[in-house]
Amino acid sequence: MTFALTAERLFDGHELVDHAVLVIDGEKIASVGTSPPEGMQVIDLGDATLLPGLIDTHQHLVFNGVGTLEEQVTDISDDELADRARENATRALRAGITTIRDLGDRDFVTLHLRDDPELPTILAAGPPITPEGGHCWYLGGSCTGADGLVAAVEERKRRGCDVVKIMVTGGALTPTYPMWKSQFSAAEVKTVVAAAHERGLPVAAHCHGIDGIWDALTAEVDTIEHCTYFTESGMSEPDQRLIAAIAASGIVVSASLGRDTRFQPPPVIAANFSTMVGALGELWRMGGKICIGTDAGIGPGKPHDILPTAAMDLATAGLTPQEILTTLTVSGANAIGLGSRKGRLLPGYDADVLAVDGNPLVDPDALRNVHAVWRHGTLV
Numbered sequence: 001m002t003f004a005l006t007a008e009r010l011f012d013g014h015e016l017v018d019h020a021v022l023v024i025d026g027e028k029i030a031s032v033g034t035s036p037p038e039g040m041q042v043i044d045l046g047d048a049t050l051l052p053g054l055i056d057t058h059q060h061l062v063f064n065g066v067g068t069l070e071e072q073v074t075d076i077s078d079d080e081l082a083d084r085a086r087e088n089a090t091r092a093l094r095a096g097i098t099t100i101r102d103l104g105d106r107d108f109v110t111l112h113l114r115d116d117p118e119l120p121t122i123l124a125a126g127p128p129i130t131p132e133g134g135h136c137w138y139l140g141g142s143c144t145g146a147d148g149l150v151a152a153v154e155e156r157k158r159r160g161c162d163v164v165k166i167m168v169t170g171g172a173l174t175p176t177y178p179m180w181k182s183q184f185s186a187a188e189v190k191t192v193v194a195a196a197h198e199r200g201l202p203v204a205a206h207c208h209g210i211d212g213i214w215d216a217l218t219a220e221v222d223t224i225e226h227c228t229y230f231t232e233s234g235m236s237e238p239d240q241r242l243i244a245a246i247a248a249s250g251i252v253v254s255a256s257l258g259r260d261t262r263f264q265p266p267p268v269i270a271a272n273f274s275t276m277v278g279a280l281g282e283l284w285r286m287g288g289k290i291c292i293g294t295d296a297g298i299g300p301g302k303p304h305d306i307l308p309t310a311a312m313d314l315a316t317a318g319l320t321p322q323e324i325l326t327t328l329t330v331s332g333a334n335a336i337g338l339g340s341r342k343g344r345l346l347p348g349y350d351a352d353v354l355a356v357d358g359n360p361l362v363d364p365d366a367l368r369n370v371h372a373v374w375r376h377g378t379l380v
């Protein structure tokens with residue numbers, strides 16, 4: 001089916017075009033012009049803005065935010081987890097999040113959702129690689145030793161995962177390892193990255209501690225998740241030399257922003273939140289690459305449609321509305337390897353379109369005024 005969408009404004013990922021006409025042919029964008037081809041069905045959305053569908057680079061579709069992370073995946077079957085994941089993905093899609101990178105499920109259940117045309121495009125990591133008893137061990141990705149790590153990467157390749165997730169440091173929500181502490185040696189991180197890259201898989205590295213961030217950087221991971229600069233003091237202490245090194249490396253920081261009013265961050269995050277947002281701004285000003293991965297699912301206040309609220313913290317970090325929109329679309333797509341077909345409204349790209357009422361280039365909060373969403377050319 002071929003049809004055209006028109007609205008007061010269109011943001012193609014980088015530029016604003018007034019009164020543009022977006023022509024969709026099947027699952028793809030056919031053209032972006034100023035007048036519709038003759039005789040074509042035109043849907044006029046009025047005082048709205050057409051944008052590329054949003055990209056959340058870090059979600060957990062199997063989590064529902066109720067209880068501890070471990071409780072959320074205990075005493076529940078794979079089928080029930082898959083149903084929950086499907087529900088969460090649907091909720092995201094309705095908010096205009098047309099692409100999700102899932103960075104940690106249990107039993108690889110998220111992989112099966114990828115063929116469902118009613119869901120967003122999903123990239124899946126399967127269970128994160130972590131040591132015995134390490135952060136998120138209850139997702140089933142524990143392994144030890146170089147051979148064990150290579151075997152874990154091999155298994156993910158064999159099962160068809162899109163990305164390898166490694167828990168380089170502890171996390172706030174698993175008490176076994178403090179979040180600043182590295183769970184793997186620098187050599188082990190390198191082993192995982194080499195094994196993954198040899199097999200054509202990118203690596204997303206969960207890093208809270210400064211030592212872990214340095215190890216991830218040295219090993220040349222593809223994205224650094226969270227990147228909160230924690231030290232043994234239990235505080236976030238962004239290190240200027242490290243921020244400069246990340247910026248120079250070109251490695252993307254996938255920052256964990258986005259929250260609603262119910263969000264009760266772990267006290268350690270709450271106490272350091274403004275420091276972390278400040279460090280993100282500093283990285284940005286140094287030319288570092290950033291995208292947003294909400295970590296949706298981990299708790300109340302982190303539902304799977306929370307991405308648009310990240311705009312508020314990105315503004316605090318010093319990004320302009322235009323830069324914020326680019327971060328949530330183009331940068332997200334580039335970070336997860338889909339930049340040639342997602343994140344922009346250009347001919348040949350997937351017809352993933354979000355229409356919002358109002359003008360998010362003036363007020364990014366308008367991203368939450370969803371008017372309509374198209375996924376691969378189909379109205380959601």
Ligand SMILES: [Zn+2]
Pocket residue numbers: 058059060103104295
């Ligand atoms: Zn996570």
